[in-house]
Amino acid sequence: MSETSLLPKNASAFELALEATTARIGNVPVVVREVWNPDTCPYNLLPWLASASSVDTWQADWTDEQKRGAIKASLAVHQRKGTIGAVKRALAAIGLGVKVQEWFNQDPPGDPFTFKLIFETDQTGIQFDDIAVILELVDNAKNLRSHLTEIVPIVTTRNQPSMATASNSGTEVTVDQYLDPIVVINELVIPI
Incomplete structure (x- = not known):
């Protein structure tokens, strides 16, 4: 038992061993600031x-960037929970850019308190497995009275102009002793 021990004099051997072990915990280098920073x-x-x-929503198969983005956006999503801004932030955190079209902005107007999600994606589009995650994110961030009616993907193909060139190479042949052709028809020779 050390001089700074808080254990009573009748402490068991197990309690003394536990105290000796935990006394060294302060020597373990853990930088709390790094652990609490998503970056x-x-x-x-x-x-x-x-x-x-x-x-609210976490997938083990997300990329490192998506996981860190979801953690970074969590506070902002919770501050605006129940708004369209929270829905946009929650989806943007995992790399899904989205436009939200509420019922009164649709042409013709939709049913009251409904909305559509419009995704602008590249050629890869939205994976079928991602739909369940999208629905869970939206359900956690939207207000309770509003309902998602449709997910509209807008797939854009971006391509650079391509250029092609063609070249031709050949050789020049010179004939020194040229003879005029002879045409033979039914054993009759006709010079041309």
């Missing part, structure tokens, strides 16, 4: 940081 947090600790940051 510098070690990859294997991101699920715990997401839980502490109150991330």
Whole structure:
């Protein structure tokens, strides 16, 4: 038992061993600032940081960038929860740019308190597996009275102009002793 021990004199051997072990915990180098920052947090600790940051939707198969983006956007999504801005931020955090068209902005107007999501994507589009994640994100961020009626993907193909060239090479042949052709028809020779 050390002089600074808080254990009573009748402490068991297990309690003394536990005290000796935990006394060295302060020597373990853990930079708390790095662990609580989504940009510098070690990859294997991101699920715990997401839980502490109150991330509503989390997928283990997301990319590193998507996971860190969801953690970064969590506070802003919770501050605006129940608004279209929260829906946009939640989807933008995992790399999905979206436009939200509420019922009164549709032509013709939609049913009251409904909205559409309009995704502008490249040629890859939206994967079928991502639809469930999108619906979960939207459901967690939208207000309770509004309902998603349609997801409209707008697929854009961007291509650079291509250029082609063609070249031709050949050889020049010179005939020194040229003979006029002779045509033979039914054993009759006709010079041309």
